[in-house]
Amino acid sequence: MTDATSSGGATPRHSSSLLTQDARTLKRNAAESRFRAYGLSAVVIAMLALVFLLGSILHNGSSAFRQTFITLDVYLDPAKLDKKGTGNAEEIRKVTTFGYAPLIAASFEKLFEEEGIGVEGISAKKAGDLISKEGAADLRRFVHEDTTRVGETVSFSFLASGRIDGFFKGRVTMESAERDSNVSPAQLMLAEQLKEAGHLKTSWNWGFLTMADASENRPEAAGLGVAILGSFYMMIVVLVLSLPIGVAASIYLEEFAPKNWITDIIEVNISNLAAVPSIVFGILGLAIFINFAGLPQSAPIVGGLVLTLMTLPTIIIATRASLKAVPPSIRDAALGVGASKMQAVFHHVLPLAAPGILTGTIIGLAQALGETAPLLLIGMVAFVREFPAAPPEGFFDPASALPVQVYNWTQRADPAFVERASGAIIVLLVFLLIMNAIAIVLRRRFERRW
Amino acid sequence: MYDAPNLGAKVEQKTNKIEANGVQVYYGDTHAIKDVSVAIESNTVTAFIGPSGCGKSTFLRCLNRMNDTIDICRIEGDIRLDGEDIYDKRVDPVQLRAKVGMVFQKPNPFPKSIYDNIAYGPRIHGLAKSKADLDEIVEKSLRRGAIWNEVKDRLHEPGTGLSGGQQQRLCIARAIATEPEVLLMDEPCSALDPIATAQVEELIDELRAQYSVVIVTHSMQQAARVSQKTAFFHLGHLVEYDNTSTIFTNPRDERTESYITGRIG
Numbered sequence: 049m050t051d052a053t054s055s056g057g058a059t060p061r062h063s064s065s066l067l068t069q070d071a072r073t074l075k076r077n078a079a080e081s082r083f084r085a086y087g088l089s090a091v092v093i094a095m096l097a098l099v100f101l102l103g104s105i106l107h108n109g110s111s112a113f114r115q116t117f118i119t120l121d122v123y124l125d126p127a128k129l130d131k132k133g134t135g136n137a138e139e140i141r142k143v144t145t146f147g148y149a150p151l152i153a154a155s156f157e158k159l160f161e162e163e164g165i166g167v168e169g170i171s172a173k174k175a176g177d178l179i180s181k182e183g184a185a186d187l188r189r190f191v192h193e194d195t196t197r198v199g200e201t202v203s204f205s206f207l208a209s210g211r212i213d214g215f216f217k218g219r220v221t222m223e224s225a226e227r228d229s230n231v232s233p234a235q236l237m238l239a240e241q242l243k244e245a246g247h248l249k250t251s252w253n254w255g256f257l258t259m260a261d262a263s264e265n266r267p268e269a270a271g272l273g274v275a276i277l278g279s280f281y282m283m284i285v286v287l288v289l290s291l292p293i294g295v296a297a298s299i300y301l302e303e304f305a306p307k308n309w310i311t312d313i314i315e316v317n318i319s320n321l322a323a324v325p326s327i328v329f330g331i332l333g334l335a336i337f338i339n340f341a342g343l344p345q346s347a348p349i350v351g352g353l354v355l356t357l358m359t360l361p362t363i364i365i366a367t368r369a370s371l372k373a374v375p376p377s378i379r380d381a382a383l384g385v386g387a388s389k390m391q392a393v394f395h396h397v398l399p400l401a402a403p404g405i406l407t408g409t410i411i412g413l414a415q416a417l418g419e420t421a422p423l424l425l426i427g428m429v430a431f432v433r434e435f436p437a438a439p440p441e442g443f444f445d446p447a448s449a450l451p452v453q454v455y456n457w458t459q460r461a462d463p464a465f466v467e468r469a470s471g472a473i474i475v476l477l478v479f480l481l482i483m484n485a486i487a488i489v490l491r492r493r494f495e496r497r498w
Numbered sequence: 499m500y501d502a503p504n505l506g507a508k509v510e511q512k513t514n515k516i517e518a519n520g521v522q523v524y525y526g527d528t529h530a531i532k533d534v535s536v537a538i539e540s541n542t543v544t545a546f547i548g549p550s551g552c553g554k555s556t557f558l559r560c561l562n563r564m565n566d567t568i569d570i571c572r573i574e575g576d577i578r579l580d581g582e583d584i585y586d587k588r589v590d591p592v593q594l595r596a597k598v599g600m601v602f603q604k605p606n607p608f609p610k611s612i613y614d615n616i617a618y619g620p621r622i623h624g625l626a627k628s629k630a631d632l633d634e635i636v637e638k639s640l641r642r643g644a645i646w647n648e649v650k651d652r653l654h655e656p657g658t659g660l661s662g663g664q665q666q667r668l669c670i671a672r673a674i675a676t677e678p679e680v681l682l683m684d685e686p687c688s689a690l691d692p693i694a695t696a697q698v699e700e701l702i703d704e705l706r707a708q709y710s711v712v713i714v715t716h717s718m719q720q721a722a723r724v725s726q727k728t729a730f731f732h733l734g735h736l737v738e739y740d741n742t743s744t745i746f747t748n749p750r751d752e753r754t755e756s757y758i759t760g761r762i763g
């Protein structure tokens with residue numbers, strides 16, 4: 049209508065030069081460039097937020113993958129480990145972790161004598177505190193495996209205690225050590241001497257990925273092993289249950305079910321389920337799987353079942369959308385040459401919908417992988433030191449999960465756990481990246497088959 | 499009433515392959531086909547003509563129950579193939595469609611290779627015993643569809659990569675690969691050049707020896723060239739059904755006359 053008035057006005061648009069822009073064009077172009085500016089700034093803000101988030105996580109968490117180790121030659125003194133001198137393996141195994149601490153102290157004593165290392169006021173026993181409490185336990189485990197080695201001198205790489213590790217990562221300083229009951233400035237000085245002498249090194253820490261969680265006062269020994277395994281088991285359960293059920297349900301609803309009010313209600317309910325807060329699924333899982341069905345608490349099978357319930361709506365919605373996107377003419381073509389409905393769906397429609405289904409499934413799995421709230425309710429927040437067994441029994445053993453481990457570590461007092469939690473987030477993000485990469489690769493593969 | 503076997507000049511004995519009586523089709527509240535009765539003879543090409551939207555495609559789709567896939571579509575009346583009611587409860591539409599093949603108005607090749615497009619029908623019906631058999635069926639169908647020369651070197655490239663006209667011929671070849679008894683063709687030449695059109699028309703004429711062919715067309719010349727019988731549809735009614743020569747030289751209804759002379763449509 050504005051066109052009509054302007055072209056009917058005194059100056060007809062056709063007569064103006066193409067080299068100058070008229071008022072309407074100027075206005076439209078201005079509106080367009082404003083819109084571009086809004087869009088661009090939105091993208092920039094989002095990118096900045098992302099960069100900041102990733103940057104801070106990487107900054108805090110990357111140090112979790114490096115750990116300070118102290119290497120000592122330990123003399124497995126028969127006088128301490130095998131007091132009766134019988135060499136009996138059973139007798140040797142009876143020695144408690146506590147009995148191994150003097151061996152470490154003795155190693156330090158020898159070190160002080162031979163290399164002239166030492167700080168005033170630090171006895172060999174106090175120097176032993178530089179080493180994680182896990183150190184003596186490691187030593188004991190070593191002897192347990194092969195009791196014949198008692199009497200030998202073994203070079204051992206111990207985890208340094210959390211405070212010493214923190215000192216080399218800049219978390220602990222001489223000033224903070226003054227006020228700290230767990231570490232003294234003198235111990236830090238000794239640590240520096242050890243470093244100069246080459247006994248103390250900071251290096252890559254596989255233990256962070258393979259070890260189980262550790263208690264509050266030994267952050268240096270805490271690892272993600274049980275959590276990674278638990279999350280992995282749960283993803284298997286989720287994938288095995290939700291993909292076939294979800295795809296079958298969607299195919300039925302989309303291609304076979306009569307369109308009536310019952311299917312309408314089901315459709316609305318599925319959409320609503322996708323929006324139900326995840327903690328509600330946790331309560332449901334607690335009531336049904338643990339209280340009613342009697343499955344064990346903290347087990348990956350229960351976590352997997354709860355996450356399956358959560359993932360199903362996502363998968364069903366994605367699958368139905370991609371089935372809907374397949375042009376109806378393809379179905380007509382198949383039916384036209386005498387294919388049955390099922391043949392039309394499985395030979396023609398499903399292959400075309402596969403990329404969308406896969407993407408939906410992996411997005412659902414990724415969501416499930418990062419889900420914490422429902423797992424807290426079914427007891428997966430428990431402190432688990434034991435690795436679950438291999439499947440299928442392992443599905444019923446207590447385990448932890450990655451996001452829950454993050455949550456757990458952020459609750460702890462020792463600042464060393466902040467680094468650990470950020471490191472766990474990095475691991476979680478890496479898993480998500482891998483899953484997305486798989487989704488992209490599978491998509492490409494299927495799309496190339498038209 | 500339109501059935502006038504005595505008027506035909508041909509001597510050969512013709513039977514009615516498909517008989518439709520009092521067919522009504524509704525799309526929801528739209529009444530698309532209004533009381534249509536028609537008898538389609540064996541070994542005959544029957545042309546459906548009429549202005550756009552008059553219900554030609556709709557009626558054609560009733561003949562192999564493709565309208566079953568449209569939820570809002572409702573059909574009344576009875577349609578018989580070789581004397582058997584195709585809308586009987588015991589009839590499996592899949593079996594019916596194997597006998598009554600269809601070429602759709604819009605070309606719809608499968609997003610698979612050209613070879614697989616043709617081979618799909620014979621495969622699911624078990625028409626080929628060996629790979630060599632199947633190769634032969636594919637080649638024969640593509641030749642009859644007048645497209646063999648253009649695709650023989652690219653049988654394993656996607657059928658969707660062909661031009662519109664090539665896709666149309668591919669769909670024709672796909673439809674005849676399953677050896678149907680009746681072939682329904684909805685504007686099979688709408689995107690073809692005169693040469694390909696002539697080839698397809700030749701094919702239609704050739705198919706007549708064994709099958710019945712029903713063809714929807716907007717080209718009066720084509721209807722006159724290939725068909726023996728012509729049905730003129732208008733606003734859902736079957737206005738006139740007779741020998742093609744009669745329709746084009748001596749139509750009884752004035753709407754038919756106006757349409758074929760180009761005054762309505």
Ligand SMILES: Nc1ncnc2c1ncn2[C@@H]1O[C@H](COP(=O)(O)OP(=O)(O)OP(=O)(O)O)[C@@H](O)[C@H]1O
Pocket residue numbers: 525528530548549550551552553554555556557568603
């Ligand atoms: N799927 C459908 N849903 C609702 N109405 C439909 C549907 N298909 C066709 N119709 C209606 O039925 C009537 C007949 O359509 P039809 O496709 O049979 O026409 P046609 O004669 O084939 O036209 P054309 O020559 O343009 O192909 C039209 O009024 C159309 O709007």
Ligand SMILES: [Mg+2]
Pocket residue numbers: 554555556603684
């Ligand atoms: Mg049509």
